[in-house]
Amino acid sequence: MSLDKSKEVDTRTRILDASGELFRRRGYSGTGLKAILAASDAAYGSLYYFFPGGKEELAAATLRAGGVVYRELVEAFFPEGGDVVNATQVFFEGAATMVEMTDYADACPIATVALEVASTSEAMRQAAAEAFESWLEVLERRFREAGISSVRAREVAVEFFCAIEGAFLLSRTLRSTAPIVIAGRASSAVVAAALAEPS
Amino acid sequence: MSLDKSKEVDTRTRILDASGELFRRRGYSGTGLKAILAASDAAYGSLYYFFPGGKEELAAATLRAGGVVYRELVEAFFPEGGDVVNATQVFFEGAATMVEMTDYADACPIATVALEVASTSEAMRQAAAEAFESWLEVLERRFREAGISSVRAREVAVEFFCAIEGAFLLSRTLRSTAPIVIAGRASSAVVAAALAEPS
DNA sequence: TACTGAGTAGAGCGATCACTCAAGTGCTCG
């Protein structure tokens, strides 16, 4: 395609980037295609060329893309063989910083849409479920590698997830990072306790 | 008004009931006024008579009403002088049952709308924040009364909230009650540990 | 030069959106 155009980004990616930001901030129904098109400097024709299924297909693809980005983020914070207790603490601190820096707009790229469409669109619900599941798998694997039993590793991963997602919700609603800080301390304590259990 | 009409419910309440169910399931933007009107068997005029501010005022009132109902629910599960560890366990079990019985549609009456409007409508964000805060206050008070220190009581209340809200999100998305069960076990353990701390 | 296919462009479509408003209904008063 392009050999030296390091700055230019193709239209499909621009649309996906714009929809990712808008969907997570305003939700699925709250985001119009016109807004996405304007933000990505694209036309209707391009959107329907890349996403023939329309808004729903675009949103599912956006959820998948957001899921991958966040999974890689978790992998970056939890490197193989690293200290999972410290990683947990640092992860929550990073989340608090990000939420505050974006004025409580950007938190989870999936949650807002997931709640909105869970009882409405099976295709989108599944895309969200796969994203969440991929994060849980990374966490579970790291916890297992750190010596936590298989069963407990899954549980601790779920508890980690619930803590961060609940904290995101409360933080954005109250406009305070305190819930994320509290949830972070609690979660790293939970991970530490699980590590200390007899395997 | 009415002396013996035990079955009839006034229009304002019917509208609020219908909007409560629809908003929590489909979100704010995803719910049209026509759908609310049809579900509550009311007309446009009635809606704008009781909520002159239109959809936004209706949604704020709906959030407030849902907040009260849920606060009373928490108070019912956590009676004064009761066993807070057991109450936590039973609360999560009840939540799991409710979510499953409604086919993963009804969980938190606030969360879906809160995430959607947190960065969009200050009036609605505040209504959601007040609802959440009222739940936290009930939990915090009960934990304090049970002997947990003031600072820890607030933290445990926040952790409780994050656990249940995160579990609701994961449960509805995965269509499984397992996250709620796991979060319930973890939360009651957290409460028990806080009780055991030196006051 | 002519052709092809990938991608762009945006006017226009019917449907639906939140909302307004003038004309009601039925109840409680004097």
Place this chain on the structure above:
DNA sequence: CGAGCACTTGAGTGATCGCTCTACTCAGTA
């Protein structure tokens, strides 16, 4: 009875929704 008030009714408004469709640009190829 009739005035006044609380509430209801639903057709109509302009705006915006997701989406379609035809026409277009332009690089690559023969």
